[in-house]
Amino acid sequence: MKKIYAIAALGLLLYSCSSNQNTGENTDTADAVTATASSFDEPHRPQFHFTPPSGWMNDPNGMVYYKGEYHLFYQHNPDSTVWGPMHWGHAVSNDMVHWKHLPIALYPDSLGMIFSGSAVVDISNTSGLGTKVNPAMVAIFTYHNAEQERVGKNDFQTQGIAFSLDNGRSWTKYKNNPVLKNPGIRDFRDPKVSWYEAGQKWIMTLAVKDHISFYSSKNLLDWKLESDFGADVGAHGGVWECPDLFKLKVNGTNEEKWVLLVNINPGAPNGGSGTQYFIGSFDGNRFVMDPRFEAGLNAKPAIATAVNGQEGIWLDYGRDEYAGVTWANVPDSDGRRLFMGWMSNWNYANVVPTEKWRSAMTVARTLELENTPAGLRVVSQPVQELQNIYGDSYTFKEQAVSDTLTLSGNVPFTSSTFDLQLDLERLSPDGQFAVELSNNQNQKVLIGYDAARGQYYIDRRKASSNSFSDNFAGIHYAPRLATDDSFPVRLLVDVASVEFFADGGKTVMTDIFFPDEVFTKIRLIADKGQLRLTSGIIHDLKSIYASAEQK
Numbered sequence: 443m444k445k446i447y448a449i450a451a452l453g454l455l456l457y458s459c460s461s462n463q464n465t466g467e468n469t470d471t472a473d474a475v476t477a478t479a480s481s482f483d484e485p486h487r488p489q490f491h492f493t494p495p496s497g498w499m500n501d502p503n504g505m506v507y508y509k510g511e512y513h514l515f516y517q518h519n520p521d522s523t524v525w526g527p528m529h530w531g532h533a534v535s536n537d538m539v540h541w542k543h544l545p546i547a548l549y550p551d552s553l554g555m556i557f558s559g560s561a562v563v564d565i566s567n568t569s570g571l572g573t574k575v576n577p578a579m580v581a582i583f584t585y586h587n588a589e590q591e592r593v594g595k596n597d598f599q600t601q602g603i604a605f606s607l608d609n610g611r612s613w614t615k616y617k618n619n620p621v622l623k624n625p626g627i628r629d630f631r632d633p634k635v636s637w638y639e640a641g642q643k644w645i646m647t648l649a650v651k652d653h654i655s656f657y658s659s660k661n662l663l664d665w666k667l668e669s670d671f672g673a674d675v676g677a678h679g680g681v682w683e684c685p686d687l688f689k690l691k692v693n694g695t696n697e698e699k700w701v702l703l704v705n706i707n708p709g710a711p712n713g714g715s716g717t718q719y720f721i722g723s724f725d726g727n728r729f730v731m732d733p734r735f736e737a738g739l740n741a742k743p744a745i746a747t748a749v750n751g752q753e754g755i756w757l758d759y760g761r762d763e764y765a766g767v768t769w770a771n772v773p774d775s776d777g778r779r780l781f782m783g784w785m786s787n788w789n790y791a792n793v794v795p796t797e798k799w800r801s802a803m804t805v806a807r808t809l810e811l812e813n814t815p816a817g818l819r820v821v822s823q824p825v826q827e828l829q830n831i832y833g834d835s836y837t838f839k840e841q842a843v844s845d846t847l848t849l850s851g852n853v854p855f856t857s858s859t860f861d862l863q864l865d866l867e868r869l870s871p872d873g874q875f876a877v878e879l880s881n882n883q884n885q886k887v888l889i890g891y892d893a894a895r896g897q898y899y900i901d902r903r904k905a906s907s908n909s910f911s912d913n914f915a916g917i918h919y920a921p922r923l924a925t926d927d928s929f930p931v932r933l934l935v936d937v938a939s940v941e942f943f944a945d946g947g948k949t950v951m952t953d954i955f956f957p958d959e960v961f962t963k964i965r966l967i968a969d970k971g972q973l974r975l976t977s978g979i980i981h982d983l984k985s986i987y988a989s990a991e992q993k
């Protein structure tokens with residue numbers, strides 16, 4: 443990233459000269475972009491994942507629910523399909539599936555580009571930026587001052603805020619930005635702010651080079667350092683970025699735990715960027731790991747955690763989930779912890795073969811805490827709202843599978859966008875399987891279980907020529923935490939991606955691919971030992987652009 447930040451410094455200079463947005467105020471009233479099939483049907487354009495209409499996108503930012511809308515802001519370079527001067531793009535949704543694109547929310551200004559961050563609704567008007575009747579939506583983000591970086595300063599990343607009094611439609615930068623200055627550390631960014639009810643204060647979880655710093659504030663404007671966490675635990679193959687901190691109940695118990703998500707780049711188990719996490723307690727001052735979780739983290743070899751020798755416990759072991767964080771302000775009556783990540787990897791994000799836009803987000807997912815044979819873990823599942831785009835469905839009858847079973851072709855199912863759910867039972871200890879997605883050019887992706895390794899995998903070596911990057915083709919592995927003979931697996935396949943939820947979401951992998959023709963053939967391959975398909979269903983997932991009208 444350092445390299446591209448430097449290139450972007452030049453880009454920002456050029457940009458600033460031609461832009462009039464340095465006042466820090468955005469009163470853009472341009473109409474929302476209407477997404478129609480005709481404008482969203484380019485090669486490789488995902489049909490049910492969020493993508494920007496055009497230009498570059500990376501991290502999801504400022505995810506907040508307010509008045510019936512899920513807001514999704516995102517790192518955005520509107521003028522190019524490569525990373526550059528960062529803005530916050532903006533979209534809203536009623537169901538986290540259909541999105542309405544809104545005008546850019548935050549533009550770079552004289553303090554810097556607008557890097558990643560979060561948003562809250564200041565219900566009690568602690569900041570005084572709104573009123574109790576009309577609370578402010580407050581965005582807390584990192585200013586990255588490329589000019590200061592260029593001249594060799596270390597304190598070029600600071601935290602700023604902006605607020606909106608009209609449901610995120612227009613934004614005003616706070617006049618006394620930055621609200622948190624930099625103590626002289628080059629990597630000091632990605633504030634995730636949440637309300638800590640027990641202490642009646644805001645907590646900012648900040649990524650600081652190789653650790654997390656927790657700050658607190660009564661008013662979102664004045665921040666005080668509480669503590670640091672993590673310099674000596676977890677994965678440290680790269681810089682820590684985009685953290686999140688939230689409370690979850692352990693399924694089936696009344697126990698509450700705190701989950702700390704820490705994105706890291708590079709250093710993920712399959713290379714490049716990834717999301718690791720820690721489970722523990724938080725008292726408004728300090729995060730302390732749960733001893734049971736810590737034992738699993740430190741065990742060498744860690745029980746079902748080490749992939750390719752990499753330490754850490756990961757939310758998603760695929761190569762293409764990064765910078766994932768959760769929505770703020772989801773009502774208690776809903777009660778879900780809702781997550782979304784960027785579906786790419788810094789190893790090759792800038793060169794993937796799309797022309798008009800670059801990158802998609804994952805589907806929205808729920809996060810829950812579960813006791814697994816490997817210890818306490820976060821399990822992820824796609825949100826149930828995905829059913830809003832279910833088309834035709836086909837069920838597969840119970841049967842033994844000893845070679846291959848065609849799941850498309852002999853059933854009238856030809857879609858390249860689907861939700862495939864299979865319950866498989868292993869009939870011998872060396873039983874293994876793969877779901878193969880392929881096209882007429884014999885390009886393919888395999889998603890399966892390797893019995894010898896005891897690991898799940900995605901193999902995209904033959905997905906296409908993969909010629910855009912030397913770092914793209916490969917097989918990616920993930921631990922299996924369950925130990926029994928039943929393998930419930932679920933695959934969400936879009937034009938250019940697969941999200942793989944195994945064992946009820948205990949193991950998750952996300953990978954992207956760029957075949958020359960979409961994958962419409964689906965086969966279940968069961969070699970080495972028999973396998974029984976106990977039940978199975980495939981749902982066509984309809985394009986979210988099927989109708990110009992957003993739900």
Ligand code: FRU
Pocket residue numbers: 443500501517528557558584631632683684765
């Ligand atoms: C993560 C990241 C963040 C930073 C942003 C810049 O992908 O590097 O740390 O704020 O992207 O676009």
